[in-house]
Amino acid sequence: MRIAVKDLSVALAGRTVVAGVHLVAKEGEIAGLVGPNGSGKSSLLRTVYRHLRPSAGRVLLAGRELGELSPAQSARHIAALPQERGGDFELTVREVVAMGRTPYKRAFAADDAEDHRIVADALVRVGMADAAGRRFAQLSGGERQRVLLARALAQQPDVLVLDEPTNHLDVRHQVELLALLREQRRTTLVALHDLNAAASVCDRLHVLHRGVLVASGAPRDVLTAELLAEVFGVRAAVVEHPLTGDPLIAFDHRTPARPADGQPTPDRDRQTIS
Amino acid sequence: MTSASASSSATGSEASASAAEADGTAGPRPARTLRAGPLAAGLAVALVLALTAAVSLGAVDVPPGEVWSVVARRLTGRAQEPGTRDLIVWQLRVPRALLAAVVGAGLGLVGTAVQALVRNPLADPYLLGISSGASLGAVATIVLGTTLGLDLSFGSALGLTVSLAAFAGALGAFSLVWLLARRGGGFSPLRLVLAGIGIAQFLGGITSYLVLQTSDEQQTRGVLFWLMGSLGGAVWAQLAVPAAAVALGLALLQARARGLNAMLMGDETAAGLGVDVTRLRREIFVVTSVLTGVLVAVSGAIGFVGLMVPHVCRLLVGGDHRRLLPLSALTGALLLVVVDTLARTALDGQELPIGVVTAVLGAPTLLYLLDRRLERN
Numbered sequence: 001m002r003i004a005v006k007d008l009s010v011a012l013a014g015r016t017v018v019a020g021v022h023l024v025a026k027e028g029e030i031a032g033l034v035g036p037n038g039s040g041k042s043s044l045l046r047t048v049y050r051h052l053r054p055s056a057g058r059v060l061l062a063g064r065e066l067g068e069l070s071p072a073q074s075a076r077h078i079a080a081l082p083q084e085r086g087g088d089f090e091l092t093v094r095e096v097v098a099m100g101r102t103p104y105k106r107a108f109a110a111d112d113a114e115d116h117r118i119v120a121d122a123l124v125r126v127g128m129a130d131a132a133g134r135r136f137a138q139l140s141g142g143e144r145q146r147v148l149l150a151r152a153l154a155q156q157p158d159v160l161v162l163d164e165p166t167n168h169l170d171v172r173h174q175v176e177l178l179a180l181l182r183e184q185r186r187t188t189l190v191a192l193h194d195l196n197a198a199a200s201v202c203d204r205l206h207v208l209h210r211g212v213l214v215a216s217g218a219p220r221d222v223l224t225a226e227l228l229a230e231v232f233g234v235r236a237a238v239v240e241h242p243l244t245g246d247p248l249i250a251f252d253h254r255t256p257a258r259p260a261d262g263q264p265t266p267d268r269d270r271q272t273i274s
Numbered sequence: 275m276t277s278a279s280a281s282s283s284a285t286g287s288e289a290s291a292s293a294a295e296a297d298g299t300a301g302p303r304p305a306r307t308l309r310a311g312p313l314a315a316g317l318a319v320a321l322v323l324a325l326t327a328a329v330s331l332g333a334v335d336v337p338p339g340e341v342w343s344v345v346a347r348r349l350t351g352r353a354q355e356p357g358t359r360d361l362i363v364w365q366l367r368v369p370r371a372l373l374a375a376v377v378g379a380g381l382g383l384v385g386t387a388v389q390a391l392v393r394n395p396l397a398d399p400y401l402l403g404i405s406s407g408a409s410l411g412a413v414a415t416i417v418l419g420t421t422l423g424l425d426l427s428f429g430s431a432l433g434l435t436v437s438l439a440a441f442a443g444a445l446g447a448f449s450l451v452w453l454l455a456r457r458g459g460g461f462s463p464l465r466l467v468l469a470g471i472g473i474a475q476f477l478g479g480i481t482s483y484l485v486l487q488t489s490d491e492q493q494t495r496g497v498l499f500w501l502m503g504s505l506g507g508a509v510w511a512q513l514a515v516p517a518a519a520v521a522l523g524l525a526l527l528q529a530r531a532r533g534l535n536a537m538l539m540g541d542e543t544a545a546g547l548g549v550d551v552t553r554l555r556r557e558i559f560v561v562t563s564v565l566t567g568v569l570v571a572v573s574g575a576i577g578f579v580g581l582m583v584p585h586v587c588r589l590l591v592g593g594d595h596r597r598l599l600p601l602s603a604l605t606g607a608l609l610l611v612v613v614d615t616l617a618r619t620a621l622d623g624q625e626l627p628i629g630v631v632t633a634v635l636g637a638p639t640l641l642y643l644l645d646r647r648l649e650r651n
Contacts, residue, residue: 046542046545049542049545049546050545050546051541051542051545051546051551070548071545071548071549071550072548073548074548075546075547075548076548078546079546080542080543080545080546081546082540082542082543082546083542084539084540084541084542084543085540086538086539086540086543088395089389089390089395089538089588089593090588090589090592090593091535091538091592091593091594092592092593095535095592095593095594096539099532099535099536099539099543099547100547102532102533102535102536102547102548102549103547103548105532107529107530108528108529110596152546155547161546
């Protein structure tokens with residue numbers, strides 16, 4: 001299912017953090033959102049999974065405006081993997097994945113055989129079937145992300161929305177998780193910090209800078225030395241990856257970063273007290 | 275021949291066992307987690323036994339058999355010329371035991387819901403300032419009443435006034451917390467906690483001032499009732515409202531159990547699962563506040579039950595609210611019936627305030643549970 005963001009703006013406490021963004025993720029496409037901290041990636045994604053309401057513009061799911069659907073209706077089409085870690089409330093892996101069935105269930109309805117099958121299947125798909133009875137809070141970071149992906153899959157969504165899914169993971173788990181994401185072959189909107197990962201995983205990249213979309217296109221067209229200097233304020237060479245042929249960004253870690261044109265913005269990707 | 279058929283039936287049962295494993299129902303379960311159904315049944319049986327013991331024990335011991343025959347006689351309307359023991363059982367102990375069960379159930383339920391509401395396992399029903407409002411309402415009424423020369427002791431005609439004043443105070447505190455917490459549109463956990471703590475301190479200060487102004491002994495006793503909690507004033511007439519409130523509260527919360535689960539993971543996760551978090555949090559806040567107000571109005575602020583019961587239940591059946599909510603109610607009921615019986619019978623000729631018993635038993639239990647939990651992690 002195709003998802004489109006039209007002229008979308010988001011204001012937090014009166015401050016515009018996303019301004020007039022247009023972007024489209026086509027059916028089955030992995031669309032990557034990249035940009036410095038505070039560029040508005042998370043805020044944009046939050047409007048897609050309806051944690052935030054846009055201050056202007058629209059989010060269209062297969063041409064239909066998201067606001068016309070009930071929260072549960074849109075959660076049957078769009079599943080999110082936000083950056084939250086959740087508290088420790090003695091939940092098992094299976095219980096966490098079963099939460100994915102929430103948008104399909106009425107009050108008092110118990111999980112039926114179909115739900116059990118979907119949950120078991122989602123756990124198999126992320127390779128965590130053996131961990132179903134373990135406590136979620138005791139998993140490693142990599143296992144946890146895979147379980148959260150399974151929860152999203154249990155929503156049987158047409159669109160996956162992920163906010164920095166590889167944060168805090170070691171490189172092997174990063175590679176595993178992103179490979180898993182590609183295997184799903186679903187319309188995907190993913191914010192990524194790691195530009196090299198974004199370059200090899202995403203079909204298209206959208207670069208946000210201070211809430212404004214500054215570039216969109218195939219990774220090799222978007223990720224240029226000029227753009228990296230302008231948006232991230234770093235010196236880098238973009239070469240061809242010797243193994244995959246994807247664009248590979250070699251950063252110059254010796255030249256101090258200059259502020260990307262103008263004042264540096266505070267990190268507002270993470271919510272403060274909320 | 276016979277051995278062949280025996281072996282084929284054995285393979286058949288093995289096959290069905292492995293099928294059960296494959297569909298996930300018999301997968302590896304954490305050893306600590308019990309099945310909710312049998313546990314609930316066990317707790318219900320234990321509750322009936324505890325209620326019987328509660329009615330049976332006291333200054334005058336009534337054998338369990340006689341307890342049930344009194345109850346049966348009363349329920350079938352065949353009670354003629356009730357004797358003293360009949361009156362003790364039916365007018366004093368049964369309402370008190372039932373009130374203990376109702377209040378315990380309510381506190382367990384509210385504790386579980388409030389911990390999910392503010393996403394903090396150390397929250398309890400009194401965190402959001404509701405009980406402070408109730409205490410102030412009650413204490414103000416007692417002080418004012420004695421000044422005017424009225425008898426407001428529990429069980430007297432005007433005792434009900436104190437309960438109503440307590441409930442009004444609870445609603446007043448709830449309104450203040452609501453107004454403070456909703457600023458900025460949120461009802462975020464932190465805002466709720468901050469507003470609750472602020473209001474609790476503020477109202478607690480006024481209550482302390484009023485307590486300092488009291489001079490006569492009866493007033494002080496009445497005031498202590500509210501500050502420590504007691505089930506001593508239980509009468510039949512005051513059972514229906516809290517019982518109905520707990521039943522309704524359980525139904526309303528149980529209907530939102532999946533939403534509560536989702537909220538444990540975080541507001542964004544819950545939003546992504548199609549839960550309207552702001553609305554859900556508002557609903558849970560209203561339900562838990564009204565229920566707390568009702569409970570405190572009939573029993574004062576009994577501590578530790580609402581904090582401890584959710585922890586015990588989570589250790590027993592895990593964190594899923596669909597199981598946790600009803601089990602918290604059952605466990606809370608059982609706990610308070612047992613504790614109140616202890617409070618009545620532990621010392622000869624003197625009743626301990628129930629809040630003292632819950633704190634003395636509850637604090638070490640809670641520390642033990644939390645310590646075990648930290649060790650596991």
